[in-house]
Amino acid sequence: MSPYEADFDESGPQRPADEDFWARLRWSIAIQQAAILEEGYVGNASRWHRLTENTLDAIRARITPRARLTVWPDLSADVAAVLAMLPDEGLVELVWEAENGEITSAIVDETGYGALATRVAGARAAAVLPLDVDSRHPLFTAVMPDSDGVLRARWRTERTPDDRDWAFLRTLRRGQIVTGVVTEIADFGVTFVDIGGFTAMINVPELSWRRVDHPSDVVTVGQEISAEILDVDMVRERVSLSLKALQADPMPQFVQRVGQVVTGVVTKRVPFGAFVRIEERKDGIEGLVPHTELSEDPAADPEEVVRVGDSLVVRILDVDPTRRRITLSHLRALAQGGP
Numbered sequence: 001m002s003p004y005e006a007d008f009d010e011s012g013p014q015r016p017a018d019e020d021f022w023a024r025l026r027w028s029i030a031i032q033q034a035a036i037l038e039e040g041y042v043g044n045a046s047r048w049h050r051l052t053e054n055t056l057d058a059i060r061a062r063i064t065p066r067a068r069l070t071v072w073p074d075l076s077a078d079v080a081a082v083l084a085m086l087p088d089e090g091l092v093e094l095v096w097e098a099e100n101g102e103i104t105s106a107i108v109d110e111t112g113y114g115a116l117a118t119r120v121a122g123a124r125a126a127a128v129l130p131l132d133v134d135s136r137h138p139l140f141t142a143v144m145p146d147s148d149g150v151l152r153a154r155w156r157t158e159r160t161p162d163d164r165d166w167a168f169l170r171t172l173r174r175g176q177i178v179t180g181v182v183t184e185i186a187d188f189g190v191t192f193v194d195i196g197g198f199t200a201m202i203n204v205p206e207l208s209w210r211r212v213d214h215p216s217d218v219v220t221v222g223q224e225i226s227a228e229i230l231d232v233d234m235v236r237e238r239v240s241l242s243l244k245a246l247q248a249d250p251m252p253q254f255v256q257r258v259g260q261v262v263t264g265v266v267t268k269r270v271p272f273g274a275f276v277r278i279e280e281r282k283d284g285i286e287g288l289v290p291h292t293e294l295s296e297d298p299a300a301d302p303e304e305v306v307r308v309g310d311s312l313v314v315r316i317l318d319v320d321p322t323r324r325r326i327t328l329s330h331l332r333a334l335a336q337g338g339p
Helices: 019-031 057-062 081-084 110-120 161-169 251-255 330-335
Strands: 035-039 045-051 068-072 093-098 103-108 125-130 140-143 177-186 191-194 198-200 224-233 236-243 261-270 273-277 287-288 311-320 325-329
Touching: 019 057, 019 068, 045 103, 068 125, 081 110, 081 125, 093 110, 103 110, 140 161, 177 198, 251 311, 273 311, 287 311, 311 330, 325 330
Parallel strands: 198 236, 287 325
Antiparallel strands: 035 045, 035 068, 068 140, 093 103, 093 125, 177 191, 177 224, 191 198, 224 236, 261 273, 261 311, 273 287, 311 325
């Protein structure tokens, strides 16, 4: 009977140690989140590996097909404190790293603490792992495929929250429309949305085609929204959404209005001209009147010609939908017969 034929009654896909898994592991090492890899088999036999960006490829090459992989954070360098945390009774697993870098584990109860302390003396680092599955908190897990990349092992890992996120993310695709609830609007402008137990995010430019001063001008916490998936990052386990992808872009309509004279409101003065809102709405589209198109005096300071809040008649000179820029002229509007 194969040692890999243990079967567990658990629903959902088993995460394979595929390219996405190793890329996520490398990223987790880079951000100092992951440090230890446990290579386990049926019967609690395990090999432990210290992870670094330089050694990851060599470790991967030595992993046996169908091994059960568990990724852990780093061990504690305060070995004495770890030993002091041993419970008064019951089985626990102690993992330690010897002076030579070898990582070992042992399952003992209170009767073996003394002998274990002797074995661990001089260790670089250690950690106590409860045997109760609900009390163990690895980062994420996987099962190693066979050499042809196919996952045939029937045994499974105990799923972590990260593994459940992976299982959900693999069902998502770019361009897919999802519905979720806004859970948070961060101070730095990102909007977080719960799309079914996973938190996706919308950056400010993806909230609207129009100018957004703050996300709260567009959405509110608790609001249900529909959005399009822009990207699913399986390495960082992030989902980027776009609210504006489901909205009509107002810019193309202005392409048809090139040459028209309209009246707008000055919203901002800058050294090189003034911005004018040419739609009668608070978040209306704005265009730039260059200083050469603002006054007949080329040396005039725009801040002395117009003030924020002034009404200004302008002619639409050019619309660049790709760069999302509209060029306006006050002088040409006057020459065309504007007020």
